[in-house]
């Protein structure tokens with residue numbers, strides 16, 4: 001009995017598709033068995049990929065939980081870490097990491113700055129990752145192939161203890177948390193009107209990467225498959241520079257202080273993604289796909305910051321932001337002739353925003369707590385039951 005599960009996490013949207021083979025209907029009383037997680041995404045779920053490939057993430061990142069920088073743009077754990085723990089699995093090793101990686105329970109293909117579409121930009125120019133979604137999926141395909149090869153050699157050597165069992169691929173949970181940077185690049189390089197017109201293509205490329213590379217194709221999901229889809233788009237309320245630049249323009253912000261035009265774009269993206277996930281369910285009758293609406297979850301958190309035990313929503317824990325001067329978290333700079341270090345706040349657990357772009361562990365925790373029971377999912381099933389197709 002095999003189950004293929006895909007979990008796509010996007011900050012604004014999430015969907016689940018579950019597929020069942022044959023007539024057999026699975027009783028939903030039993031939690032799914034997920035031996036592994038395969039994650040695809042950007043910095044919101046990068047557990048060390050970009051650090052392994054390029055520059056290491058620097059201190060004070062990691063200070064809250066790991067007590068050292070561990071490749072995450074956060075003071076502690078990311079949502080994907082908390083979801084893995086919730087399912088009884090260890091933290092995911094980045095696929096690109098050549099030191100101490102252990103893939104026996106899955107692998108993480110996410111890298112900070114990743115997009116769905118291939119961009120004509122570079123990590124050196126704009127921080128855009130050279131590993132867009134289609135490349136991440138290719139890496140996955142290669143990973144799977146090579147793992148199977150090692151097993152076929154009946155290799156009793158060391159490789160096996162750091163690789164998943166080939167039969168686990170079809171039972172794994174696949175999560176996708178990507179798309180935010182496609183919009184970010186769009187806001188930087190094109191008009192809102194043009195970007196809006198590009199969204200269908202971005203969504204199509206997302207679906208293509210998922211389908212064509214055969215993660216959830218009917219061939220790889222022969223038996224039973226479950227997929228959770230979740231794409232990530234944060235409410236764009238944290239861009240301090242954006243606030244200053246446009247504070248004179250009335251109507252730019254909504255009642256929570258979020259940048260309205262950007263959030264409208266994110267909502268449009270999510271609408272189309274949700275629609276596409278529905279279509280994918282028809283095309284992938286053997287997969288279980290879940291769409292998780294991270295946007296609404298995060299917006300709810302931001303809108304009720306105080307009530308949920310956080311300081312004012314606009315406060316940033318790490319970095320230096322005074323007037324027009326912005327020094328990124330962990331960096332040093334000279335301001336008015338004085339050397340400053342853009343360190344972190346005293347108590348990150350009171351902040352929603354870690355560095356102005358990424359969330360704190362406390363905020364990630366809040367979001368995960370609110371999404372794992374399925375209340376922001378379509379269909380509304382707990383993540384532990386995402387393998388069942390509804």
Ligand SMILES: *[C@@H]1O[C@H](CO)[C@@H](O)[C@H](O)[C@H]1NC(C)=O
Pocket residue numbers: 117118119120
């Ligand atoms: C990148 O450039 C090529 C060739 O000019 C163009 O066809 C493509 O649409 C561009 N991609 C993006 C995401 O802008």
Ligand SMILES: *[C@@H]1O[C@H](CO)[C@@H](O)[C@H](O)[C@H]1NC(C)=O
Pocket residue numbers: 090102103104161162
């Ligand atoms: C990798 O992780 C698995 C499961 O946690 C463990 O059994 C195995 O010993 C680990 N391999 C190495 C080389 O640490």
Ligand SMILES: *[C@@H]1O[C@H](CO)[C@@H](O)[C@H](O)[C@H]1NC(C)=O
Pocket residue numbers: 322323325335336
């Ligand atoms: C730098 O000095 C100017 C002039 O005294 C002052 O207006 C500004 O606020 C200072 N900037 C910072 C970041 O302290």
Ligand SMILES: *[C@@H]1O[C@H](CO)[C@@H](O)[C@H](O)[C@H]1NC(C)=O
Pocket residue numbers: 369370371373374375
């Ligand atoms: C899901 O969990 C959250 C956080 O614990 C809770 O507020 C919410 O009521 C739960 N929803 C359902 C449908 O159980």
